[in-house]
Amino acid sequence: QKEVEQDPGPLSVPEGAIVSLNCTYSNSAFQYFMWYRQYSRKGPELLMYTYSSGNKEDGRFTAQVDKSSKYISLFIRDSQPSDSATYLCATHGGSGNTGKLIFGQGTTLQVKP
């Protein structure tokens, strides 16, 4: 079993839709959670960085962490064609392992005009 599971998709939505991307993780020691966006032929770009349970909002993006069910989500409101990319969730276990990010497989999102 992978430490972080993510449905690879692909996910196709019409422009303006609300997108929900999800990951589950197995290790309760994971405390820091990230969402990255990766365009083709580019490195991952950090979108959201959260600690512990709760919600964090940044513009059209909302990250949600539920530590009780080991479930993390990223919501994209009013999706745009420019949001078409691969979205990766990532986590690490805190002090002692901060440099070692563990990634999900990534979900490929296509937003159609």
Place this chain on the structure above:
Amino acid sequence: KAGVTQTPRYLIKTRGQQVTLSCSPISGHRSVSWYQQTPGQGLQFLFEYFSETQRNKGNFPGRFSGRQFSNSRSEMNVSTLELGDSALYLCASRGLGGYTFGSGTRLTVV
């Protein structure tokens, strides 16, 4: 401010050869991590360096090695290349705002 710079962007090598990849982190960042990205395995952690010391290592064979210099620039080396080493190699530098990745080096082994 300048981001994370990786060189070269593309590389083609023959099986059995060795290769060295370079990463310059964001100015002031002292932690550099390396990752391998393939379609089958996704992003996998290789190793992390902090102040010239390897602080963490992933589950890769000893053919994969790295180092960090006093100016925080880092290099990774892969010896005796295999076809399966073909991948996008990414480096990330860590600051207060999290981890910033470079655009990667696309290595193709033929």
